[in-house]
Amino acid sequence: MSELVWGTPSELRSLLCELVSWDSRTLTDGERAFAPKVADKLKELDYFKSHPDQLALHDAGLGRHAVTALYKQPDATETIVLISHFDTVWTEEYGTLEPYAFHPEELTKKLMDYKSELPDDARADLESGNYLFGRGTMDMKMGLALHMALIEKASVESWPINLILLTVPDEEVNSTGMRTAVKELVLLRDEHALQYKLFLNGEPTFSQEPGDPKEYVYSGTIGKIMPAALFYGKETHVGEPMKGITANYIASFLTQQMEWNNLFEETSHGETTPLPVSLQQKDLKSEYSAQTPYRAAALYNVFLMNRSAAEIMDLFELTALRSMSDCNAAYRQICDREGVDVVGDIRVMRYEQLLVYAEEKLGTEEINRLKKETTENTDWDDREKSFQIVDSLMIRCQELAPATILLYAPPYYPAVNTSDDPLVTKTIELMKKTAASLGTKVEQIHYFNGICDLSYVHYKDEAYGWTAFERNTPVWGETYSIPFPEMAELNAPVLNVGPFGKDAHQRTERLHIESAFVRLPVMLETLVKSMMD
Incomplete structure (x- = not known):
């Protein structure tokens, strides 16, 4: 021996x-x-x-x-x-x-x-x-x-x-x-x-x-999953602030409702998940100017025990709808006070809905080109690439604005x-x-x-809740994927x-x-x- x-x-x-x-x-x-x-x-x-x-x-x-x-x-x-x-x-x-x-x-x-x-x-x-x-x-x-x-x-x-x-x-x-x-x-x-x-x-x-x-x-x-959002407002000059609505203003409403929201809390076997918090919130202006920031992004951390990606997206959408309703109400009150018309009500869309709209407007070939252009940029990680893909689509579909686009950013555990x-x-x-x-x-x-x-x-998901992650993750199949079927085989x-x-x-x-x-x-x-x- x-x-x-x-x-x-x-x-x-x-x-x-x-x-x-x-x-x-x-x-x-x-x-x-x-x-x-x-x-x-x-x-x-x-x-x-x-x-x-x-x-x-x-x-x-x-x-x-x-x-x-x-x-x-x-x-x-x-x-x-x-x-x-x-x-x-x-x-x-x-x-x-x-x-x-x-x-x-x-x-x-x-x-x-x-x-x-x-x-x-x-x-x-x-x-x-x-x-x-x-x-x-x-x-x-x-x-x-x-x-x-x-x-x-x-x-x-x-x-x-x-x-x-x-x-x-x-x-x-x-x-x-x-x-x-x-x-x-x-x-x-x-x-x-x-x-x-x-x-x-x-x-x-x-x-x-x-x-x-x-x-x-x-x-x-x-488990850990990262719901994220791209906020698209309406640009204006700082000297005429009521002619637009900043993405930062819109984002603040969702972030306040996501931080420490016990709607996302789970308890199993006597143990409880930490509450959600924001991991990132930023506007997408790359340089200083007198133009207001009309695009912003936020990333949130949510821990899981039993819920699937589909269930979290449903809760995230519910939270976004509530926060955007609050945002619309607050914004209208300010516009009434100032005697000006609103730019518009802020709609809430999932990334998968935006993608369908953009493909009908721009064509699949153009969408694939935009994605490829973004995913091949080695200066961005998967989170930044996710935001950039959504941003490039919204820039070409500005008629949807003001809007909050919901998505997932990697990684997902x-x-x-x-x-x-x-x-x-x-x-x-x-x-x-x-x-x-x-x-x-x-x-x-x-x-x-x-x-x-x-x-x-040992992945268990008989309802195929993971498909909500696939459909709402902009870099899915490009720079990020999860082998869900094979994971289920390792039981x-x-x-x-x-x-x-x-x-x-x-x-x-x-x-x-x-x-x-x-x-x-x-x-x-x-x-x-x-x-x-």
Whole structure:
């Protein structure tokens, strides 16, 4: 039997520090280089030396790749998919310590010289010696390291179950990596006659509130969707303000009704979604002038538990109709006071309605040209491209103004929950008992309270509510898409078991050493072996 190379806490810690040292900030050369490095690391294992065809890179666009590594036991069909992401957020907040951000051992030592600048809880954790600091230590290269060690041990000890290690880029922005990987998982299943038993993510445990010391396992993940609006008013000179209506004025009514609107709040399994807020509101003037801003855009964040894209669009439209009714009433009152005629009542339209109107007026060929012109602009992200497509259509259909056009902007993370699945219920109880035997306590949370790639498996939507997202997302099929049919095929339950850490996306991001290198390897091995019966 081969010796394990990642079998001890110190070896696992060395692996983590190596993975963290590979700077893989989203949309950088480091992110593009990371997947081949992971593949090369896995090629060092005897199993993948003998089975090189079971280790693959999958194109995720922009030079990035997802990695799949299949440990296949000849007589087994049941398979656990181990999911992680390797991109990280950026590091400007480290300031003078930024050169150390990807070197956990050095950063942790160096922080001792700056501990007076740290928040009290971070300083206490640093002085305790129980934490390892650094970008990606917690979120989430430790999850990847644990999965690499797990698949190594399974292959060396010939466990009678199949494991697929899947690690992806771009979770932090658009989850392009996971959306790409969905189809690959379907292909792997069919090619090797696999039966997916569990999708197991390794995202870290997040505190539920400041100072929360508890560790958790998650039996689902919260969803996120982004309703947006393009507001089109009527331009005028600032010296004649009542001859027009600014888009900013119109936008203010919808934003006030969207912010903290409990109409969008959901409660499931005793847990409640955060309230919606605006993520962006801006006018589309590109330069200063005395012309009033007559086009504006706003983007809103809505969390989901059970609702579909269709249901959210219905609620968004209802909110828009109410807010535009208020806007029309307030605007008419001002016009009456000033003794002038109104420019017009503000209509509310969905993007899909605008598109039908524009195609009848301009023709499909012209619409396709406008879309292509926008989507090929590399200076804009998918959100800006969405607004620009709607804007270009409204400029050519100004007879519809004043108007508020409702749309969706990427990304969309469907909510997933398998808390009631018997396998999940049994496994969570096992994790609680195992953690107790290791001297700690683990509790269940039904929805992971950070966005995660589990959103793209176990998709349930019998009413095809996702089509409302497709029809109202201007960049759909061009620069953004979601493989909903394939997601529905990946119908095994989901679970997230990861290490304890604190302050993800902050300069004090840190990983609990004993949780990561001592407890989690035992817990994950126990979990997998429980499914080998």
